[in-house]
Amino acid sequence: MLTLIETQVITAQxxxxxxxxxxxxxxxxxxxxxxxxxxxxxxxxxxxxxFPVITIGVVELISGGAIAIGDDxxxxxxxxxxxxxxxxxxxxxxxxxxxxxxGEPVKVIFR
Numbered sequence: 001m002l003t004l005i006e007t008q009v010i011t012a013q014x015x016x017x018x019x020x021x022x023x024x025x026x027x028x029x030x031x032x033x034x035x036x037x038x039x040x041x042x043x044x045x046x047x048x049x050x051f052p053v054i055t056i057g058v059v060e061l062i063s064g065g066a067i068a069i070g071d072d073x074x075x076x077x078x079x080x081x082x083x084x085x086x087x088x089x090x091x092x093x094x095x096x097x098x099x100x101x102x103g104e105p106v107k108v109i110f111r
Contacts, residue, residue, distance in 0.1 A: 004059055010038075010039070012024065012051060014029070017045070019079070021061050022079040023040055030079035035075055039055035042054055062104070063106045081093070081106060
């Protein structure tokens with residue numbers, strides 16, 4: 001079951017196709033590798049659509065790799081959460097749960 005705590009939701013316009021629960025950049029496209037993350041898409045959208053973005057809250061996403069509890073999170077090239085590693089440019093959240101690898105659910109707090 002997906003967990004959503006939507007503290008702040010803002011409407012954005014898609015500049016590319018967006019998947020449900022994909023990390024989104026300030027440009028309305030999927031966030032790139034270690035790109036600045038505006039939030040998480042609450043719905044899917046196609047280019048030109050307006051869609052809700054969770055900018056503050058707790059969201060359960062599908063991981064792009066192994067993540068430990070407490071890890072800083074960044075976006076991978078496809079807008080999935082991955083561990084930020086050493087000295088990330090744009091950490092966007094903190095993992096509340098762990099994953100052993102890609103494709104597993106992970107709860108992330110965005111603030």
